[in-house]
Amino acid sequence: xxxxxxxxxxxxxxxxxxxxxxxxxxxxxxxxxxxxxxxxxxxxxxxxxxxxxxxxxxxxxxxxxxxxxxxxxxxxxxxxxxxxxxxxxxxxxxxxxxxxxxxxxxxxxxxxxxxxxxxxxxxxxxxxxxxxxxxxxxxxxxxxxxxxxxxxxxxxxxxxxxxxxxxxxxxxxxxxxxxxxxxxxxxxxxxxxxxxxxxxxxxxxxxxxxxxxxxxxxx
Amino acid sequence: xxxxxxxxxxxxxxxxxxxxxxxxxxxxxxxxxxxxxxxxxxxxxxxxxxxxxxxxxxxxxxxxxxxxxxxxxxxxxxxxxxxxxxxxxxxxxxxxxxxxxxxxxxxxxxxxxxxxxxxxxxxxxxxxxxxxxxxxxxxxxxxxxxxxxxxxxxxxxxxxxxxxxxxxxxxxxxxxxxxxxxxxxxxxxxxxxxxxxxxxxxxxxxxxxxxxxxxxxxx
DNA sequence: GTATCATTCTAGTATTTGTTAGAATATAAA
DNA sequence: TTTATATTCTAACAAATACTAGAATGATAC
Numbered sequence: 423x424x425x426x427x428x429x430x431x432x433x434x435x436x437x438x439x440x441x442x443x444x445x446x447x448x449x450x451x452x453x454x455x456x457x458x459x460x461x462x463x464x465x466x467x468x469x470x471x472x473x474x475x476x477x478x479x480x481x482x483x484x485x486x487x488x489x490x491x492x493x494x495x496x497x498x499x500x501x502x503x504x505x506x507x508x509x510x511x512x513x514x515x516x517x518x519x520x521x522x523x524x525x526x527x528x529x530x531x532x533x534x535x536x537x538x539x540x541x542x543x544x545x546x547x548x549x550x551x552x553x554x555x556x557x558x559x560x561x562x563x564x565x566x567x568x569x570x571x572x573x574x575x576x577x578x579x580x581x582x583x584x585x586x587x588x589x590x591x592x593x594x595x596x597x598x599x600x601x602x603x604x605x606x607x608x609x610x611x612x613x614x615x616x617x618x619x620x621x622x623x624x625x626x627x628x629x630x631x632x633x634x635x636x637x638x639x640x641x
Numbered sequence: 642x643x644x645x646x647x648x649x650x651x652x653x654x655x656x657x658x659x660x661x662x663x664x665x666x667x668x669x670x671x672x673x674x675x676x677x678x679x680x681x682x683x684x685x686x687x688x689x690x691x692x693x694x695x696x697x698x699x700x701x702x703x704x705x706x707x708x709x710x711x712x713x714x715x716x717x718x719x720x721x722x723x724x725x726x727x728x729x730x731x732x733x734x735x736x737x738x739x740x741x742x743x744x745x746x747x748x749x750x751x752x753x754x755x756x757x758x759x760x761x762x763x764x765x766x767x768x769x770x771x772x773x774x775x776x777x778x779x780x781x782x783x784x785x786x787x788x789x790x791x792x793x794x795x796x797x798x799x800x801x802x803x804x805x806x807x808x809x810x811x812x813x814x815x816x817x818x819x820x821x822x823x824x825x826x827x828x829x830x831x832x833x834x835x836x837x838x839x840x841x842x843x844x845x846x847x848x849x850x851x852x853x854x855x856x857x858x859x860x
Numbered sequence: 861g862t863a864t865c866a867t868t869c870t871a872g873t874a875t876t877t878g879t880t881a882g883a884a885t886a887t888a889a890a
Numbered sequence: 891t892t893t894a895t896a897t898t899c900t901a902a903c904a905a906a907t908a909c910t911a912g913a914a915t916g917a918t919a920c
Contacts, residue, residue, distance in 0.1 A: 427828075452659055452662065477867080499865050501865075513739055520732055521661045700897095717889065
């Protein structure tokens with residue numbers, strides 16, 4: 423028995439696992455996963471936010487469905503997609519974190535979009551939360567309001583990036599404002615920090631999004 | 642600024658992350674990663690154990706190197722490959738665990754190779770370790786001896802599968818013997834359990850390998 | 861019925877990938 | 891020098907993939 427080392431059965435097993443790998447082997451599908459890790463979204467929203475046609479989005483989403491990484495749910499005219507579980511957004515965090523650790527090209531690309539160093543804000547999560555709880559910093563969620571509603575960091579306040587300019591009066595000038603958005607590849611928080619600094623606020627950029635925060639919280 | 646939503650920079654970022662995804666999108670590369678999660682190995686060993694030609698193994702390993710998931714090290718005539726860090730074997734565990742959770746086809750394939758249910762052995766790690774520490778069970782590593790030497794479970798004893806038949810006398814008949822090998826897709830422990838049961842031992846199969854054990858330990 | 865949201869089918873194109881094979885090359889041990 | 895180990899180059903083939911486009915189809919809301 424198992425003279426052939428169990429070749430046939432092994433081939434089946436690894437081929438199945440590779441279905442997950444194939445699903446995360448495309449840049450656009452990774453972007454869709456990241457968007458979905460903010461919460462459920464329609465195909466229309468996804469295609470606009472990922473800058474692709476709806477047909478292409480549909481095709482990629484079908485691949486993700488084939489790999490059972492997303493689920494759908496029709497409500498009215500729209501079909502909502504969502505990740506099939508926290509394990510999926512954890513996988514996204516795992517992969518992009520590993521990529522950031524190992525790929526110099528990615529590190530360099532990320533440096534280009536980095537905001538100035540932020541002496542203001544402690545980099546570790548617990549201290550930041552402690553300060554947020556005490557009101558020593560303002561944690562600012564600059565994503566669209568619906569994403570904030572679905573999930574957000576503890577103590578975070580929501581001002582979507584495109585409303586920020588007109589709502590500056592809501593923010594204090596005597597305390598640091600820590601802006602975050604969808605994660606390290608999202609540029610909204612960076613833009614928010616630049617705007618806030620120009621307007622005389624002290625502001626810093628938190629690279630983590632909700633997915634990264636929750637993935638870190640569960641270990 | 643960022644009128645185009647940062648499209649160009651985003652495309653670069655996701656493309657880089659997709660290098661990791663591409664690396665894990667091939668069944669053979671996943672198998673190589675699993676083999677390497679046992680410890681460093683030569684190309685020759687890898688190609689034999691994955692049942693592919695050395696040239697093909699070489700090509701796949703080059704892909705893994707391009708994604709910076711493996712490192713090499715020449716010693717004498719041989720070139721040894723190893724995973725670039727624990728994060729890589731954690732990624733393997735993460736992916737195959739997610740696949741097992743979500744893909745029915747994989748679940749069914751795994752059922753086919755499952756040993757009979759094992760009332761004998763507690764399924765949670767801590768209890769098993771407690772019993773192993775007390776000597777209430779024998780944890781048996783049936784992988785090749787060099788893999789055992791590089792890394793093994795606490796309290797595990799090594800008897801490679803192909804020596805097991807001739808070394809049965811070393812094992813007790815009054816206590817359960819819990820066999821493990823490289824992980825859930827490795828058939829050696831299953832074979833060992835079947836042999837042991839035929840020979841009158843009480844034996845059970847631990848699906849975890851060293852990578853799964855360590856990944857679980859770090860959370 | 862009409863408009864909106866989404867998928868599917870067909871079709872085409874360009875690119876990449878997995879695999880095998882033969883020949884050449886590089887490294888180091890014996 | 892010979893041998894074992896490993897990579898590279900060339901070539902070739904089949905298959906899969908990413909993307910685009912046009913047209914048709916379904917489902918739902920109004």
